[in-house]
Amino acid sequence: MRQPPIGLEIVKEQTDDEEFAPENSSSVSVRRESNQFSLQESESHYQKANRVLPGGTTRVTVKRMPVPIYMDHGEGAYLVDVDGNRYLDLVNNYTVLVHGHAFDPVSTAVKQQIEKGSCYANPTDSEIKLANILTERVPAVEKVRFTNSGTEAVLFAVKAARAYTGRAKIAKLEGAYHGAYDWVEVSENSTPDNWGDKEPLSTPFCAGVPESVLSETIVLPMNDVETSRELLLRNSEDLACIIVDVMPSRAGLIQLSQDYLIMLREVATEKNIVLISDEVLNFRYAYDGISAAFSFEPDLITFGKVIGGGLPIGAVGGVTDIMSVFDSSKGRPKLPHGGTFAANPISMVAGVACMEYLTEESFLHLNALGDRARSGIEELAKRRKLPISVTGVGSMFRFHLVENAPTSNRAAFVPPKADSIHKEISERLLAHGVMIPSDTSACCSTVMTFADIDHLLTSLEAVIDEMPDFATRLKASQIERES
Numbered sequence: 001m002r003q004p005p006i007g008l009e010i011v012k013e014q015t016d017d018e019e020f021a022p023e024n025s026s027s028v029s030v031r032r033e034s035n036q037f038s039l040q041e042s043e044s045h046y047q048k049a050n051r052v053l054p055g056g057t058t059r060v061t062v063k064r065m066p067v068p069i070y071m072d073h074g075e076g077a078y079l080v081d082v083d084g085n086r087y088l089d090l091v092n093n094y095t096v097l098v099h100g101h102a103f104d105p106v107s108t109a110v111k112q113q114i115e116k117g118s119c120y121a122n123p124t125d126s127e128i129k130l131a132n133i134l135t136e137r138v139p140a141v142e143k144v145r146f147t148n149s150g151t152e153a154v155l156f157a158v159k160a161a162r163a164y165t166g167r168a169k170i171a172k173l174e175g176a177y178h179g180a181y182d183w184v185e186v187s188e189n190s191t192p193d194n195w196g197d198k199e200p201l202s203t204p205f206c207a208g209v210p211e212s213v214l215s216e217t218i219v220l221p222m223n224d225v226e227t228s229r230e231l232l233l234r235n236s237e238d239l240a241c242i243i244v245d246v247m248p249s250r251a252g253l254i255q256l257s258q259d260y261l262i263m264l265r266e267v268a269t270e271k272n273i274v275l276i277s278d279e280v281l282n283f284r285y286a287y288d289g290i291s292a293a294f295s296f297e298p299d300l301i302t303f304g305k306v307i308g309g310g311l312p313i314g315a316v317g318g319v320t321d322i323m324s325v326f327d328s329s330k331g332r333p334k335l336p337h338g339g340t341f342a343a344n345p346i347s348m349v350a351g352v353a354c355m356e357y358l359t360e361e362s363f364l365h366l367n368a369l370g371d372r373a374r375s376g377i378e379e380l381a382k383r384r385k386l387p388i389s390v391t392g393v394g395s396m397f398r399f400h401l402v403e404n405a406p407t408s409n410r411a412a413f414v415p416p417k418a419d420s421i422h423k424e425i426s427e428r429l430l431a432h433g434v435m436i437p438s439d440t441s442a443c444c445s446t447v448m449t450f451a452d453i454d455h456l457l458t459s460l461e462a463v464i465d466e467m468p469d470f471a472t473r474l475k476a477s478q479i480e481r482e483s
């Protein structure tokens with residue numbers, strides 16, 4: 001039985017200790033009101049971490065609430081932190097854990113493999129099994145190459161497109177996230193101050209981005225068919241690939257329209273540009289992946305997250321012709337690809353076990369949970385007359401503090417006042433035993449029940465009631481957005 005952390009009270013106040021002031025969190029902090037709830041152990045871990053890790057963490061995505069919550073273990077749909085607090089986990093390590101935590105078939109497969117050794121310089125049967133699963137399920141995939149992360153999969157897909165076409169430039173959508181490869185990071189975090197007009201400007205993601213990277217990346221406006229077509233045609237002679245996520249999460253978890261997807265395929269075919277569908281995150285939408293579900297026909301697909309069952313993984317898949325750039329059977333290939341841990345047997349067996357349980361039937365349940373969450377939030381907004389909308393499909397959902405669901409990254413842009421509301425909602429939900437990402441986009445796992453989703457919905461309503469001046473703050477955020 002779920003136990004929300006008792007006695008956790010969230011109050012608006014500054015943290016006492018400057019050293020641990022939240023960097024990218026609102027000024028909400030957590031006060032321990034009773035002996036039953038404490039973040040004392042997490043605080044103590046964080047103090048030690050600050051001595052050896054820059055900013056005390058290893059991932060920029062780790063939130064401080066006001067300190068990072070250190071986990072002890074996961075069990076099914078739940079997480080238990082080092083202080084013993086228990087949370088319904090709607091983060092699932094950013095969509096990886098499609099069967100929740102410590103999923104028995106995965107744990108068993110990993111234990112059996114580890115007894116036989118963790119990695120060798122030689123291939124194993126398990127990589128053939130996992131590759132077979134992908135080629136059998138995904139129409140666009142005839143051959144597969146494994147990597148250790150989604151970032152690496154994207155990197156090798158882009159390099160494969162360059163090796164295949166002999167061209168250098170890439171095209172991507174404004175606001176879309178594809179991991180940490182320099183070119184795909186361009187314009188990932190563009191803002192109204194720098195994103196330019198109808199034709200998006202190429203903006204650097206971080207300090208030190210070379211000018212050449214910016215000029216080699218063509219940035220497309222999301223769901224704007226005509227402007228994107230024009231940009232692609234103008235640059236077609238130099239374009240190696242177009243990389244898209246059919247429902248880019250950080251750009252608002254918004255689907256690309258059918259017209260837009262058709263235009264991308266048409267231009268790519270006409271101009272011999274490699275079309276890459278990045279399914280690192282959205283492969284969890286359907287048995288055969290999100291491209292197939294939307295009748296989108298890419299040349300290459302990148303995978304990651306769920307296909308490793310919770311272990312590090314990535315993969316590039318596609319038609320034999322393009323994938324042959326990796327083929328080293330007849331000497332040095334056009335694109336040599338290795339990697340000490342590529343296709344390591346632990347990730348492979350975990351992936352096989354996970355995927356075998358990700359059946360067509362399991363998707364019915366998974367996506368029904370997502371439907372319940374989306375319709376529940378919409379119903380709550382309607383009942384309480386709140387300008388809140390929801391995007392996402394399948395097991396993924398995200399809510400927006402605007403009346404009409406946005407259809408582009410620009411419409412989904414979250415200005416500072418709205419951002420602080422999103423963060424406060426996610427922080428207050430902790431007190432109800434619910435964990436969602438701070439941008440309030442979340443995902444379900446197959447081990448969740450409808451009662452879990454209902455718990456999220458009642459908690460969300462309670463949080464809205466608890467938040468002082470919620471309606472006034474929403475209004476202020478709308479004025480800020482319009483200004």
Ligand SMILES: Cc1ncc(COP(=O)(O)O)c(C=O)c1O
Pocket residue numbers: 094149150151152154177178179180245249278279280281282304305313314
């Ligand atoms: C669409 C997409 N591509 C690539 C990546 C990078 O994957 P990884 O974090 O495994 O490097 C992510 C990660 O969230 C992603 O969502």
